[in-house]
Amino acid sequence: MKFMGAALLAAMLGMSLPAAAADAVVDRLQQKIAQDPYPEYLATTLVNEVGPRFAGSDGYEHAVLWALQKLSAAGLKNVRAEPVILPRWVRGETRVELVTSGVDSLPLTAVALGGSVGTDEYGVEADVIRVESLEQLRQLSVVQVRGRVVFIDWRMPRTRDASGYGQGYPLRAFGPAEAGKRGAAAILIRTLSTANDDAPHTGGTLYGDAPKIPALALSNLAADRLAAALRAGAATVRIKLHTHELGAVYSSQVVAEVPGQTSDIVLLGAHLDSWDVTPGADDDAAGVAIVSSAARAIMKYAKKPKRTIRVVLYANEEFGGSGAKAYAETHADELGRHVLAMEADLGSGPVWRLGTRLPLQAEYFRRALLAALAPYGTEDGPRDDRGGSDIGVLRDAGVPVLAPLQDATRYFDVHHATTDTVDHLDRAGLRQNVAVYATAAWIAANWAEPIGRLPPPEPAPAP
Numbered sequence: 001m002k003f004m005g006a007a008l009l010a011a012m013l014g015m016s017l018p019a020a021a022a023d024a025v026v027d028r029l030q031q032k033i034a035q036d037p038y039p040e041y042l043a044t045t046l047v048n049e050v051g052p053r054f055a056g057s058d059g060y061e062h063a064v065l066w067a068l069q070k071l072s073a074a075g076l077k078n079v080r081a082e083p084v085i086l087p088r089w090v091r092g093e094t095r096v097e098l099v100t101s102g103v104d105s106l107p108l109t110a111v112a113l114g115g116s117v118g119t120d121e122y123g124v125e126a127d128v129i130r131v132e133s134l135e136q137l138r139q140l141s142v143v144q145v146r147g148r149v150v151f152i153d154w155r156m157p158r159t160r161d162a163s164g165y166g167q168g169y170p171l172r173a174f175g176p177a178e179a180g181k182r183g184a185a186a187i188l189i190r191t192l193s194t195a196n197d198d199a200p201h202t203g204g205t206l207y208g209d210a211p212k213i214p215a216l217a218l219s220n221l222a223a224d225r226l227a228a229a230l231r232a233g234a235a236t237v238r239i240k241l242h243t244h245e246l247g248a249v250y251s252s253q254v255v256a257e258v259p260g261q262t263s264d265i266v267l268l269g270a271h272l273d274s275w276d277v278t279p280g281a282d283d284d285a286a287g288v289a290i291v292s293s294a295a296r297a298i299m300k301y302a303k304k305p306k307r308t309i310r311v312v313l314y315a316n317e318e319f320g321g322s323g324a325k326a327y328a329e330t331h332a333d334e335l336g337r338h339v340l341a342m343e344a345d346l347g348s349g350p351v352w353r354l355g356t357r358l359p360l361q362a363e364y365f366r367r368a369l370l371a372a373l374a375p376y377g378t379e380d381g382p383r384d385d386r387g388g389s390d391i392g393v394l395r396d397a398g399v400p401v402l403a404p405l406q407d408a409t410r411y412f413d414v415h416h417a418t419t420d421t422v423d424h425l426d427r428a429g430l431r432q433n434v435a436v437y438a439t440a441a442w443i444a445a446n447w448a449e450p451i452g453r454l455p456p457p458e459p460a461p462a463p
């Protein structure tokens, strides 16, 4: 059925399909992957045998050894650890309380944002000032904010295309700096979570040049409690937070290949690290499993591709992107040989849309991909897609990007939280992802024409 569909579509578009031999391989890959439990196995062992693997931690070093062993066992070639320097930040005691009267208080479940400074040993006790947006916060004066705790109370909507997170991300990234500039004592942000539970999600923040203040996320239930107290009148909170920034450490990230007939490279990326508070099943054991399993399937069920397919398990996506930068430095002399990059970093939900950033000359390639992905109902997506954050350095060097978009409807229930456990993985979705990535990687690695290069994209607008 699927080749009938692809051939029909191709005929309608007045174009020729990729070589028939390549189609037979795609068919075989898709059939084999549909029956293969390997991606579930791989994601599960990373979560259960390694668990939290924050950049710079012992858990991360364990993850590197895990990856070297698993990718070798999967039959991939040139499996190696490449150098990267990682920051080291650790959290300690975290306590947030709503002062109810005198010495009485109610606990508010909170988690420090990554890189947050702590309080002093006495902690902070201050009145709360509530805003609903970054714009509202920016309109407040130093007099209104100084010495108080800013509470950003914005609830993230559930979306399939992750646009809710796109809306909320600037609050977490820039809220602490905006509050710090205005003299706030600390900042509490309603967690960027779509789950109405007591598990707050952490994530990175960017202080920039602003005075650094303790920055924490409140669980949705804790934020509800604080919002209710504010509706009833004023609210005071106590915050005690210990965090430490330690020296940078030498570490590694993991690279493996399906060797091609040429040294041109199709890159499949995912990140090996997770936040410290989470076992990181959907973020990003899922992505590690997707790209590794796709390469393994090509190694196992296809013949030698024309171009080399390279899997990169990046070191530190979550806390500064040092892995992506190190990759670009290590491979500076071969960046020009990267013909395409794609990344998996939006969980295990099925791919429903194919975003791209391709030169015009690759239009037939784009259509051939969509035709080959027709069995999965993959929709045509934006043509100016930025792809994932780890492949941003490549994209900015003009490397074309494919961005298969996972269904993110449930992803932000658990993203960056203790609740991102194996039971949350979408097993059928994982297999579908592997099929999509393997199909796209195979076609890209064997496309008869050059895919071409692009000028760097316009910088993303500042929020």
Ligand SMILES: [Zn+2]
Pocket (backbone or CB within 6 Å): 271, 283, 284, 317, 345
């Ligand atoms: Zn991620």
